[in-house]
Amino acid sequence: MRRLLIAGAVGLMVISLTACEDSGSSSAAQAALQRDADSWAIDQIEKDFHQATTMKDIELMMSLWAPNATFTVGPGETATGQDEIRRFWLEKSIAFKSATHWISDHPGYKVEITVNGDRGTLHFECHYVDYDTGTIAAVTVADQDVARIDGRWLITNMVGGTTTLSP
Amino acid sequence: MSNALAPKQRRAAVGGKRRLLSRGDNPLVRAVGHLPANVHTKLLIAFVGTSVLLVAVGLLGLRVLGQSNDRVASLGPLQERAFAYGQLQRDASHIRALLAEYPGRDLYKFWTGISHGERRDVVAVDKAVVNAVARFGPGTAADRLGFIPPPEDERSLVRMRLKAEHLSTLMPRIIELDLLPERGERWLILRQRAERLATDLYQEAAVLANGAIAQIDDLIARNASSYARSRNLFIGVAVGALVLALLLGFVLSWSVIGPIQGIDSRLAAIASGDFAGHVEVENRDELGALAANVNHMNDELRRLYTELEEASRHKSEFLANMSHELRTPLNAILGFSQVLRDEMFGGVNDKQAEYLDDILSSGQHLLSLINDVLDLSKVEAGQVELDVRPFSLREAVEGGVVVVREQASEDGIQVSFAADPDADMVEGDERRIKQVILNLLSNAVKFTPAGGKVDVSTTRVNGEVRISVTDTGPGIAASDRDRIFDEFQQTDAGVEQGEGTGLGLALSRRFVELHGGRIWVDTEPDAGSTFVFTLPAKAASS
Secondary structure: OHHHHHHHHHHHHHHHHHHHOOOOOOOHHHHHHHHHHHHHHHHHHHHHHHHHHHHOOHHHHHOOEEEEEEEEEOOOEEEEHHHHHHHHHHHHOHHHOOOOOEEEEOOHHHOEEEEEOOEEEEEEEEEEEEOOOOEEEEEEEEEEEEEEEOOEEEEEEEEEEEOOOOO | OOOOOOHHHHHHHHHHHOOOOOOOOOHHHHHHHHOOOOHHHHHHHHHHHHHHHHHHHHHHHHHHHHHHHHHHHHHHHHHHHHHHHHHHHHHHHHHHHHHOOOOOHHHHHHOOOOOOOOHHHHHHHHHHHHHHHHHHOHHHOHHHHOOOOOHHHHHHHHHHHHHHHHHHHHHHHHHHHHOOOOOHHHHHHHHHHHHHHHHHHHHHHHHHHHHHHHHHHHHHHHHHHHHHHHHHHHHHHHHHHHHHHHHHHHHHHHHHHHHHHHHHHHHHHHHOOOOOOOOOOOOOOHHHHHHHHHHHHHHHHHHHHHHHHHHHHHHHHHHHHHHHHHHHHHHHHHHHHHHHHOOOOOOOOHHHHHHHHHHHHHHHHHHHHHHHHHHHHHHHOOOOOOOEEEEEHHHHHHHHHHHHHHHHHHOOOEEEEEOOHHHOEEEEEHHHHHHHHHHHHHHHHHHOOOOOEEEEEEEEEOOEEEEEEEEOOOOOOHHHOOHHHOOOOOOHHHHHHOOOOOOHHHHHHHHHHHOOOOEEEEEOOOOOEEEEEEEOHHHEOO
16 A cells, blocks of 8 residues: 555555646757757758759759749849749750750858758858860859758858959 | 454455455555544544545646746747837848849859849949948837846947947948949948948847847747647646545545445344354444444353353253143143043043043143144254155145034034145154144134134145135234244133133144245234245145
């Protein structure tokens, strides 16, 4: 009987402690770890982006975009949705032309990533090197909104710009 | 005493099969019974305990509701902040998009498929940027936001304000260069700075907006998680409370019912004459005291019963001995009186003959009484052994009818007998059964007035043989029906007649019951009587 009473008391104590437990979610350490994991996943977008333009891999490129993403370049040139963006890359970008022999390079220290929950931003600079001539063919920048959709980080909006080659 | 195992022995006997929730002998029930408190206190503790559990569940529910309410309350300001920051993000995006309308030359090298803008368009768009930036800066102030931003947000807002001011100083210089025929490297560098500032504005605003949305998402997620946890906890506590209440109810009820059942069984055994056992109740409450008193009563009754049995045995032995001692000289009296009455040793005068008849009559009556007492004593002393063998019930009844018919004829009573052929041969002690039949017939003739009749019949009913003696006598009052089968009990009519000893029906019942049968009377006052006795199927064969 005494053992049963002790067991009952312990059970009630466990229930009480569970009830009094802080209802906050993950700890700060877990949150920091999650942020690092998200930053790494967003950084992976930038790497895949340059690999896709260098290798002319349109499927890899399109795997980086959300279904209803928007992409703005130049005066009034905005593509919406996967199909338009795919055509945009294939028809209007020199990088995907067969005669183009460019390597897409990028200074890693200029990459800027922010993460807040399931949303973030990504900024990077692109240096396109013509490996036939050994010269830099073009220097561009891209500002992107990214979001975690079904567990994957994807581009939801991108605005292309320009810059001069500088440290 | 053989069935009265000690508690330890009983527990050992059932130990292998004992379960926690077995009803009687389980440790919980015994432990509750052992508690040194009365039943009232135990019940009170159980009810208070159950009530405390219910209150705990209620308090828990209130706490869960309070937490949920706090989260919902904090959601409103957060949504307001997310909306305001979202507006800033959209404004910054607008500025950045306007500046991207006319990007630098390298973009056209990359995007060969897009068309170049016109010069006047550049000016118009850049003026639109100026207007947008002019609106953006004040939009970061608290009065325009509609709330006081947290300190960490305020730092971002200050940075955005400074960058917007920087951009607003940069744009007029760009517009001046827009109008030149050759814009040159200077124009491009200024545009790059402007785009960088616009990108920074956008990123700062996006961080604020995304941060607020993330906080909302986190709050909603925490709310959902907390709800699930609270629901599970609530269900767990409720189920626990229910189980505990059921366990309390079970244990308490069986700590009361178990002893009551034990006491009830013991009382039933006592009522049936079994004083061998004791009821074992380990409770230290009123039920334990009650069981102790029952055991004390059992012991006292056993002592009295033993004494009574001893006294009864002595009485029976005495009666049997006395009956034997009385019958021996009485037989001599009757025999010599009969010799004198038969004038075997010389004649007697009328007066002497009359006195001899009185001696013979009284002697016969006394002998009959002594014989009945002797029989009854033998039965009570267990000394009667039935001589069971098949005999003709019809012949036995006819013999009885013959004996009473003469007296019946003298009294003007008609005696008839209806025999069922299926109820002829039976097994039993013929002499005792004849004694029963004769007793019933004698009573019937004795109490039936002149002109009446006595009907005797035998039948087979449901495997039993049933013998009925019906008379048209005065009947028997309801109050006398049961006691006439007891020793020395007579109806008022029997007492008035001054005949009989009150032992005939008692003996008849004993003999019938020794055969495993029953005897009873169906009668109503002034409507005659029917005495019936049965012989069971196992003792009957056709």
